[in-house]
Amino acid sequence: MAVIRRAYPPRSGADYPTTDIVVRSWPGDGVDGHRRRTRRPRGRRPTPRTRRRSVGRTTPVLGETDAVPSLADDLPDVLAVPTVPAAPDVTVRPPGSKSITNRALLCAALADGRSRLSGALFADDTRAMIGAVAALGATVTADEPSRELTVTGIDPRRAAAVAAVDARQSGTTSRFVLPVAALRPGRTTVDGAAQLRARPMGPLLDALRQLGAQVQEGTDQGHLPVTVSGPLRGGPARLPGHLSSQFLSGLLMAGPLMRDGLAVELTSPLVSVPYVTMTTAVMAAFGVTVDGLRTAPGRYSATDYAIEPDASAASYFLAAAAITGGRITVDGLGTDSVQGDVAFADLLARMGARVERTARRLTVTGTGSLRGIDVDMADISDTAQTLAAVAVFADSPTRVRGIGFIRRKETDRIAAVVTELRRAGIDAVEDDDGFTIHPGPPAPTRFASYDDHRMAMSLSLLGLRVPGIEIADPRCVAKTYPGFFTDLATLTSR
Numbered sequence: 001m002a003v004i005r006r007a008y009p010p011r012s013g014a015d016y017p018t019t020d021i022v023v024r025s026w027p028g029d030g031v032d033g034h035r036r037r038t039r040r041p042r043g044r045r046p047t048p049r050t051r052r053r054s055v056g057r058t059t060p061v062l063g064e065t066d067a068v069p070s071l072a073d074d075l076p077d078v079l080a081v082p083t084v085p086a087a088p089d090v091t092v093r094p095p096g097s098k099s100i101t102n103r104a105l106l107c108a109a110l111a112d113g114r115s116r117l118s119g120a121l122f123a124d125d126t127r128a129m130i131g132a133v134a135a136l137g138a139t140v141t142a143d144e145p146s147r148e149l150t151v152t153g154i155d156p157r158r159a160a161a162v163a164a165v166d167a168r169q170s171g172t173t174s175r176f177v178l179p180v181a182a183l184r185p186g187r188t189t190v191d192g193a194a195q196l197r198a199r200p201m202g203p204l205l206d207a208l209r210q211l212g213a214q215v216q217e218g219t220d221q222g223h224l225p226v227t228v229s230g231p232l233r234g235g236p237a238r239l240p241g242h243l244s245s246q247f248l249s250g251l252l253m254a255g256p257l258m259r260d261g262l263a264v265e266l267t268s269p270l271v272s273v274p275y276v277t278m279t280t281a282v283m284a285a286f287g288v289t290v291d292g293l294r295t296a297p298g299r300y301s302a303t304d305y306a307i308e309p310d311a312s313a314a315s316y317f318l319a320a321a322a323i324t325g326g327r328i329t330v331d332g333l334g335t336d337s338v339q340g341d342v343a344f345a346d347l348l349a350r351m352g353a354r355v356e357r358t359a360r361r362l363t364v365t366g367t368g369s370l371r372g373i374d375v376d377m378a379d380i381s382d383t384a385q386t387l388a389a390v391a392v393f394a395d396s397p398t399r400v401r402g403i404g405f406i407r408r409k410e411t412d413r414i415a416a417v418v419t420e421l422r423r424a425g426i427d428a429v430e431d432d433d434g435f436t437i438h439p440g441p442p443a444p445t446r447f448a449s450y451d452d453h454r455m456a457m458s459l460s461l462l463g464l465r466v467p468g469i470e471i472a473d474p475r476c477v478a479k480t481y482p483g484f485f486t487d488l489a490t491l492t493s494r
Helices: 098-109 124-135 171-181 202-210 246-257 273-285 311-324 340-351 378-391 404-408 413-423 453-464 474-479 484-492
Strands: 002-007 018-024 078-081 089-092 114-118 139-143 148-152 163-166 188-191 214-217 226-229 235-239 262-266 304-306 327-331 354-357 361-365 374-376 398-401 427-431 434-438 445-447 469-472
Touching: 078 453, 078 484, 089 484, 098 114, 098 124, 098 148, 098 171, 098 246, 098 273, 124 139, 124 163, 124 171, 124 474, 163 171, 171 188, 171 202, 171 226, 171 246, 202 214, 202 235, 202 246, 235 246, 246 262, 246 273, 273 340, 273 378, 311 327, 311 340, 311 361, 311 378, 311 453, 311 484, 340 354, 340 361, 340 378, 374 378, 378 398, 378 404, 378 413, 378 434, 378 453, 404 413, 413 427, 413 434, 413 445, 413 453, 445 453, 453 469, 453 474, 453 484, 474 484
Parallel strands: 018 139, 089 327, 114 304, 163 188, 235 262, 374 398, 445 469
Antiparallel strands: 002 018, 078 469, 114 148, 139 148, 188 226, 214 226, 327 361, 354 361, 398 434, 427 434
8 A cells, every 4th residue: 555646737727736545556557556647739539540650560359369458548549359259158247337336436525534446346437526526625545456445535615725626537526526616715726638528518507507606718718627616505596407417416416515505406407317317416426415406404424335237338248248249247237226227128128138137147149130229318328339239230310318418528419420420331321319220230340449449349249240450549448447358358269
């Protein structure tokens, strides 16, 4: 165990303090196990990013001996995905839920006492949240081999020092931390990578102003970097719901520490409702009850909290079963899950797969026949790209609706998935609020990943049935699932 003193480089003139993060590392991971990224130039990237291949490097094949490293950092510039030799029959357990890990980290950081989080995810997005709560004054001890985090909380309302948060590429970190940072009397600057700077923050900043925060924006209004300070008096706030549920979740988690509590009024329909349900469930585990969209003044209580596997990550393996005609069981997810994305299995059932559930297990068996469906995925939009991969192998078109807001994620996910499937010869159509996929045999293709973890993981599924599928920049999976390609290799090595 070691104490890492990490000084983040300043951005936009902000004074970034040194923060203490206690980390127990994986052997061979370097000092702290963090993924090392090169900071990219500012600005928005309109085209997919493909890394320049190293001289003399050939494209390795997933599943070959020594070809698939255990860490995303060690993946090659381009990764070939082999077809499955036979229908897989395996049980997998994806890493802990990113969404739950980041919510639990923040609630634990606001709690009175010490909390222990088991089953936590260690990936770029959760490391961003670890760094954020540490920058705000919480103490975090991370035991990666045991997948455990120990957090000693603080009361941000007593913090007068200047602070700074580097949210990296993490939307949850930036949007959850901003309301908490606005509780602090001291000024806090929140910034992130170029990709995160392109994502909208305006509705959240407007709500914070309504609640009494001082908000200083940069030259790109409604985007990071942003400097905030409190105190927040709380009370009523109006917020649009159609852009992202993360704005609401961030406000709700900060609500108990506002002087007058919080009462949010939505001015447009809420998307990704299950994620807000997840937020209130995590808050309840730490002793805070949400009444509708209201929170009364109060404090969080420290607790031991078990984090279940990530349902969005599980969708790739459930889809793989449907695509290959195999049988794949996800351990740790079932009818007791608090994650809305477990409903992805229902869509596979509608398409023709067989689905079995217990309280803690979810099994999908491919039947060899898939049919297209028409579906609104507004509540489970993180699995839309996964469904697009399955739709390629159906016997009729699939129409996905209600997900226009995913154009403002890591990339424009509607345009990106349509562009890449067309590259493979698939008749894919971009709609205002989603896409339509006409099935057909994909051609051998090197897919661009757009620095978007979900693009890389979902498009790799085509390679399980079609030879010649390659993924450019597979390292982007480090954002939420560093070991994805290692786990996927269990399907192709049998």
